[in-house]
Amino acid sequence: MERITVVKIGGNVIDSPEATARFVEAFAALEGPKMLIHGGGKLATRLAAQLGIESRMVDGRRITDRETLDVVTMVYAGLINKRLVAALSAAGCRAIGLSGADGDAVTSVRRAAGAVDYGYVGDIAEGGVNVELLRTLLDAGLTPVFSAITCDGRGTLLNTNADSVASAVAVAASRIAPTQLVFCFEKAGVLRDVEDERSVIAEITPDTYAALRAEGAISAGMLPKIDGALRAVASGVESVVIKQAEALLDAGGTTIRG
Amino acid sequence: MERITVVKIGGNVIDSPEATARFVEAFAALEGPKMLIHGGGKLATRLAAQLGIESRMVDGRRITDRETLDVVTMVYAGLINKRLVAALSAAGCRAIGLSGADGDAVTSVRRAAGAVDYGYVGDIAEGGVNVELLRTLLDAGLTPVFSAITCDGRGTLLNTNADSVASAVAVAASRIAPTQLVFCFEKAGVLRDVEDERSVIAEITPDTYAALRAEGAISAGMLPKIDGALRAVASGVESVVIKQAEALLDAGGTTIRG
Helix, strand or coil, rough: CCCEEEEEECHHHHCHHHHHHHHHHHHCCCCCCCCEEEECHHHHHHHHHHCCCCCCCEEEEEEEEEHHHHHHHHHHHHHHHHHHHHHHCCCCEEEEEECCCCCCCCCCCEEEEECCCCCCCCEEEEEEEEEHHHHHHHCCEEEEECCCEEEECCCCCEEEHHHHHHHHHCCCCCCCCEEEEEEEEEECCCCCCCCCCCCCCEECHHHHHHHHHHHCCCCCHHHHHHHHHHHHHHHCCCCCEEEEECCCCCCCCCEECC | CCCCEEEEEEHHHHHHHHHHHHHHCCCCCCEECCEEEEEEEEHHHHHHCCCCCCEEEEEEEEEECCHHHHHHHHHHHHHHHHHHHHHHHHCCCCEEEECCCCHEEEEEEECCCCCCCECCCCEEEEECCCCHHHHHHHHHCEEEEEEEEECCCCCCCCECCCCHHHHHHHHHHCCCEEEEEEECCCCCCCECCCCCCEEEEEECHHHHHHHHHHHCCCCHHHHHHHHHHHHHHCCCHHHHHHEHHHHCCCCCEEEEEE
């Protein structure tokens, strides 16, 4: 199979109808087999508030009780996923929406309660992405579109970090064909100076990353994203690119390689 | 391919966790390739009420404005569909949830506003079910699970009658292999006497249907269901069975043949 592109979009695209429409056009125009993973944006928080359910976040992660699980399942796997799939289809991209439960696509393990009980939150199991399902769908010319709702394989849905789903899907895809993972980001890439969009670091490797960290050239908030990207690369993904959604079809951004 | 079974369940199963659990066990145990279509039940009405959206029904059909479309997309294509898929997967049935937008599975046409404007409501287009997609998924050992949210192919999701989706999917399946369509019903079948569950009419054909109607032996509420079943049979479905969900694996119910 040709090179596969796996793209992840987050709230900054999802929360804006105009940004979503621009992204859909660009993603539909991407050549070759491809997959999309989307985050949730602010819609789940808004719906929870309308229903009188308090949204509690710890370190940027949503505490997911039973009611909140229902809300994120409705919003992520229902509304956002189906709107995206419908828009992609209209743009000529034969998309098929998946939660982790569909075709046992992504199996996760409920996170044990420690200092914080995150509730119905899952981390992707070792070998949790169903490579054969991805191969079947890609071979049929379909474009899988994943929400970050996964399943423990025993009937329980689990809220999962969308960046982690994207990385795991890209690692699985790399067993089918060389795979590039693209994280769409609010900024033009990883910046040396967060105030200066022109200070994009073009390439990061494990060696240069150590040097950049020693210099303090990378903001603390970016470190988990780059750590994740380097793990994906170490696990078989050809390269990870961090760039703006608007620049999906252009060169540029930060490329992370092994 | 072996004989395909297409099963439709409605609110009487969906609204009860116990009935759903019993149904999931039975459906998972059904042999051969199969597909499931589910209605919505009362959850959408309840969610709409919680959000202050008025539910308006005309002749049992929901008037679907923009806000209501979002609610039914969340509830039908999100919560109910993913809960069913997760439960089926846990029961050993590799289910894959689909709205009509997914893989262009079911394409519909928005109903023109007449005496009543139903809003975002669609009727399935001629040839609107994607036979090749069904073949791909069944060949891969997957069990498609459809919500009754379809898509006009131009990016707009449409609320659709679940019985109509079931019939159209069964007609499409019959182009792959002989297909039986099962409507799960609150009663044991079509009854001669609605008060007497033992008065099930075992078989209906176009000829006996005319006689039964002339006698007034069938309640008015059943006529659209039987008309739909006879149309499905005339369009290639081998037989349509109307029976209780609890009796899915048993003989019995009313069988409608051409």
